Amino acid sequence: xxxxxxxxxxxxxxxxxxxxxxxxxxxxxxxxxxxxxxxxxxxxxxxxxxxxxxxxxxxxxxxxxxxxxxxxxxxxxxxxxxxxxxxxxxxxxxxxxxxxxxxxxxxxxxxxxxxxxxxxxxxxxxxxxxxxxxxxxxxxxxxxxxxxxxxxxxxxxxxxxxxxxxxxxxxxxxxxxxxxxxxxxxxxxxxxxxxxxxxxxxxxxxxxxxxxxxxxxxxxxxxxxxxxxxxxxxxxxxxxxxxxxxxxxxxxxxxxxxxxxxxxxxxxxxxxxxxxxxxxxxxxxxxxxxxxxxxxxxxxxxxxxxxxxxxxxxxxxxxxxxxxxxxxxxxxxxxxxxxxxxxxxxxxxxxxxxxxxxxxxxxxxxxxxxxxxxxxxxxxxxxxxxxxxxxxxxxxxxxxxxxxxxxxxxxxxxxxxxxxxxxxxxxxxxxxxxxxxxxxxxxxxxxxxxxxxxxxxxxxxxxxxxxxxxxxxxxxxxxxxxxxxxxxxxxxxxxxxxxxxxxxxxxxxxxxx
Numbered sequence: 001x002x003x004x005x006x007x008x009x010x011x012x013x014x015x016x017x018x019x020x021x022x023x024x025x026x027x028x029x030x031x032x033x034x035x036x037x038x039x040x041x042x043x044x045x046x047x048x049x050x051x052x053x054x055x056x057x058x059x060x061x062x063x064x065x066x067x068x069x070x071x072x073x074x075x076x077x078x079x080x081x082x083x084x085x086x087x088x089x090x091x092x093x094x095x096x097x098x099x100x101x102x103x104x105x106x107x108x109x110x111x112x113x114x115x116x117x118x119x120x121x122x123x124x125x126x127x128x129x130x131x132x133x134x135x136x137x138x139x140x141x142x143x144x145x146x147x148x149x150x151x152x153x154x155x156x157x158x159x160x161x162x163x164x165x166x167x168x169x170x171x172x173x174x175x176x177x178x179x180x181x182x183x184x185x186x187x188x189x190x191x192x193x194x195x196x197x198x199x200x201x202x203x204x205x206x207x208x209x210x211x212x213x214x215x216x217x218x219x220x221x222x223x224x225x226x227x228x229x230x231x232x233x234x235x236x237x238x239x240x241x242x243x244x245x246x247x248x249x250x251x252x253x254x255x256x257x258x259x260x261x262x263x264x265x266x267x268x269x270x271x272x273x274x275x276x277x278x279x280x281x282x283x284x285x286x287x288x289x290x291x292x293x294x295x296x297x298x299x300x301x302x303x304x305x306x307x308x309x310x311x312x313x314x315x316x317x318x319x320x321x322x323x324x325x326x327x328x329x330x331x332x333x334x335x336x337x338x339x340x341x342x343x344x345x346x347x348x349x350x351x352x353x354x355x356x357x358x359x360x361x362x363x364x365x366x367x368x369x370x371x372x373x374x375x376x377x378x379x380x381x382x383x384x385x386x387x388x389x390x391x392x393x394x395x396x397x398x399x400x401x402x403x404x405x406x407x408x409x410x411x412x413x414x415x416x417x418x419x420x421x422x423x424x425x426x427x428x429x430x431x432x433x434x435x436x437x438x439x440x441x442x443x444x445x446x447x448x449x450x451x452x453x454x455x456x457x458x459x460x461x462x463x464x465x466x467x468x469x470x471x472x473x474x475x476x477x478x479x480x481x482x483x484x485x486x487x488x489x490x491x492x493x494x495x496x497x498x499x500x501x502x503x504x505x506x507x508x509x510x511x512x513x
Contacts, residue, residue: 017214019101044075064248069088074098081093118145126210151206152183153191155351155352180317184320185213191207193313205403212291220284316338377405380432381430384462423446428472462475
């Protein structure tokens with residue numbers, strides 16, 4: 001019997017506006033895979049054209065003429081129950097929309113790398129546990145076994161290390177290097193401070209905003225042009241889907257023009273009226289200055305959390321297509337005192353690092369890329385809601401503070417508050433406040449089958465196991481020496497059940513493709 005061909009290590013940057021898939025080639029180097037259209041970047045856009053579902057370039061082109069039938073940037077809503085608009089009269093969960101995107105990437109890549117069913121998928125460092133689980137579910141829907149969920153800044157830093165010689169061919173850091181990764185994509189923003197030292201690769205601090213990205217710069221330009229048109233003609237083009245679709249496309253192109261030239265123009269047409277609006281780079285900077293300031297604030301906060309000065313940072317890395325805006329590079333030059341490193345494509349770096357990570361997890365490649373460890377930190381404080389003894393009011397008891405190196409376990413002891421208690425509700429939240437109302441509930445589990453005749457004050461041990469991929473496991477122990485243990489998977493309010501995931505998987509792989 002002939003030996004079966006080994007699977008190539010595959011990494012996927014599942015982006016907000018564009019996605020990239022890469023693999024480790026026979027020379028041990030990461031390489032992006034062109035899609036069926038011949039492009040390295042696939043728009044993260046899904047078009048529902050009657051019974052046909054189209055992903056990528058043609059779907060993105062349809063924004064200008066069939067906006068009501070297009071789902072764009074589902075990553076921004078991952079973790080919610082449904083995508084925020086009806087498409088062709090139907091509601092879809094974001095996991096399913098991302099499942100179509102991942103399936104497109106997989107099918108296109110198989111033409112180059114052969115059949116595969118495993119891959120590493122990246123997420124913003126600031127994604128919480130719910131969004132990480134939903135991303136993993138998207139992979140399952142697409143028929144991909146997710147080897148690992150890795151943070152985008154970490155992934156990009158690995159790719160930069162291999163590309164620029166910080167890491168030798170064995171994956172060992174040539175010298176200790178500290179760097180700040182500024183990752184501004186189409187829909188999310190992350191800042192991470194990292195360190196590579198010999199075979200160890202660790203994140204020191206991370207912060208970000210999953211509702212800030214290039215789309216917000218686009219929207220400012222859209223609103224500027226639309227308001228000018230409305231002032232001149234009395235009609236708002238944003239109220240018509242066809243006019244809005246064209247405006248979205250043209251304003252995005254104008255934004256890209258302003259990265260290369262000092263002036264751009266947008267022609268807006270609605271009804272029988274047409275208007276040309278000129279915008280200079282300085283005008284665009286003024287109308288988006290507050291967005292840039294938000295990234296400035298996050299960079300400064302992350303440096304403070306890491307207890308570092310700019311003299312402690314060896315390199316500033318640019319990741320994400322939106323870092324091509326001159327204002328971003330000027331900001332980082334001003335903050336750090338040196339030019340940021342853009343030696344690797346900001347569009348491809350994340351996927352390349354994910355492919356390298358996949359090789360590290362694949363037995364046939366493990367000896368070739370033996371990085372000893374990649375240590376991330378959790379981006380949000382994790383805790384449990386409990387009633388305060390004196391006031392009886394609910395408060396958050398923190399178990400794992402933010403920026404704690406992971407994987408990590410943590411436990412706290414609570415006590416029952418009444419005799420013969422029949423159940424226990426464990427509410428898990430993320431956030432930096434002790435007030436539950438100011439935090440996000442990421443899940444809950446209820447334990448019903450408690451031992452009989454439990455006295456008041458029976459100890460309850462809650463143990464969190466936060467895994468390297470940012471997934472959370474819970475273990476609850478009831479009683480003293482003769483304790484009973486319960487292991488729970490979180491019940492997420494917006495998550496899909498296993499039956500729903502399987503149903504979507506079959507639909508997307510069959511009639512829905």
